Amino acid sequence: VDANTEEKSLIDAQLRLIHWLMHLKKRGLQLSTIESYLGSFGKEFIFEIWLNKLDLKQQSIDDYEDLYRQLLKYSSERDEKAVQRDSVKGKTSRKMHQSAEYRFGRLKDFHQFCIENYDAPGVLVLQNSSFKHLQICNARLVSPLLFGKLLEKLENLSQEPTASEWVDHLSCLKLMYLLSYRTGLRLNEVRCLKIQDIICPELLYKEKENTVFNNITLHIQDNSYRRLKTRSANRQIPLKIALSEHEFLVVQRYIQHRYEQYLVNQQDDLLFSVNHRVLTDQCISKITVDLFSQILGMHHGFSFHTLRHSAANYLAITLLGSKEMIKTYTDCPWVKAKKMRDLLFGMKARAQEEIIQHKWQVLASWMGHSSIEQTASNYLHVLDLLAVDRIYNSPCIISKKVLEQCFSPVKSSTDYINLNRYTQQQKWFNSYQQTQPVTMAGRQEKKFSIEKSTLTPFQRLISFREGRLSEDTQAQEWMQRCQWMSTKWMDRQKFNLKTNYVYSKNLEESWFDELYEKAKKLTRPDEIIPLLDFHYKDDRQQDALKEKNMVKALKILLLFGKLRKNFLHFQCRMKGDEQQIVNFITGIEPMLGDHLYLEKQNYPVNLDAPERTVKFSFQRVVGSNKKNVTPLVIFNLMLKMMQKDELWIK
DNA sequence: ATGGACCGTGTCCCGCACTC
């Protein structure tokens, strides 16, 4: 990368921006509006391009995400400053246009334009429609437990018959996950590792089979495949201290295996290639998001890049935190953490750990950042924890004389006393939980069957519907029940559908889909669909009765309910109908938690009126607002009902 | 009873002109 190409990409970026402005003009916007659009992020955009020497044409999804996250951060900062100014003046203005939300919309518009005209990839940061959501998902970290689940899901994926051609690629992906999670490598850095990037003397003498290598160091540098962000991203990552013992062995084994192939065919020199092919970064991003979706449901905001974020935070804790903190948050043993510090900071510096200054620099260069600031502000979400941890554990020195003046004479051989010794005796967390280490189940070591138990019934249902778990017969039965229910409730012609049609094949699937879509729309962005954690009070004696009433209510809903728009209708014509409705209410109402209530219209029914339909709706209450969420609740009830076999016995 | 057409309401967001 010479200065000339740097300049070129800077100009390209500017042209892109100008092109967008022209496009806005063509759309008929007035100049004043376009001006404010440009003002939303234009300067910062160009600044970031220049600062990080970015080439937009070469950017991966993760690079875009980084860039946009930074821009949105600048935007929020502008907002914060405005709030401060206002609070000085003593007014609390409700912002209208030039707000972070507004600028978020402009940036989204710009990126959409780039997607259409410059083949830019879709970006997760901007996909979420609500701006607030973004701030939450920004700080998501992958815990060792979650990472274990991710690997497990990947393992499941490679067990599927359709994946048979991809098994080797998926094994590579697993190693990429591992390396990124432990070392914080970017997607393209790990994806495009070359055999030549591996520094390992033992590889060259291929003598003993079963030795453990002393170390394997990855040299992260620019190469023709990889598109690195900056030249400063030239760095070396020692794997022996970054990985656990077992993980190191797994990686070593793979490298040995690939090296032998490489000796035969030196053209094929990418570490993770299978017959000259490596999974594309888009493909990896998509698989990763899908796997997380399987674990966490929709709208989780996790991506491959989250692994890098997690690595940064766990490294920060491991390098800078106290023993307690390390044990609580990471799966790294304390002994290993000490070893890491010795190696990275140097033994001498470690001896005076309190005062060494270059710790942050070590972390930043490990991550491939040119400045400490960059790591701290973009990647570290645990700074406050680290600060508290540090304060809590730092020595609290007080002069012996002061103590003696206040209290009685003090026994001490020195003039100073470290009070921390005494305060620490009432540690808040002297019994901390040791985090369980990540388990790396290999294909050979463990036989995998799709573990249905780890999926919720809802996930199994949806997986089955999408053909991912076609052999799950239980889910198949549930699906049929659901289709029957949604058809009976929603299809105006099929109100009289009999239960013996539950397993008939010619039910229309669209009714279920419609209900599912409606439920999704009513779900708040931070929720997974089955949000209604129906409340049961602990009182055991009441439980049996409550359960009985609930089953009764569900049976009534099953047989007599009608879903019209956002309302649940019950006819009240025959003599028994009135009692059924009462039963329904008494069974349902105790299930609803604090945020839901059952709203009743035309109840009790006026038996003389021609119209004798009771209309129920479920209302979600937030503060003083209420919202009709009937389809969502019905969908949830349906999920419950499909599992209750007693409802389906003839 | 059912479905279609229409309408009023409320909310959200956008565009524009304007001021400081």
Next chain:
DNA sequence: GAGTGCGGGACACGGTCCAT
């Protein structure tokens, strides 16, 4: 560059009327 008032479109929702 930040902020505001106003107008207006898109949309969801519910209600009403009417024909079948």
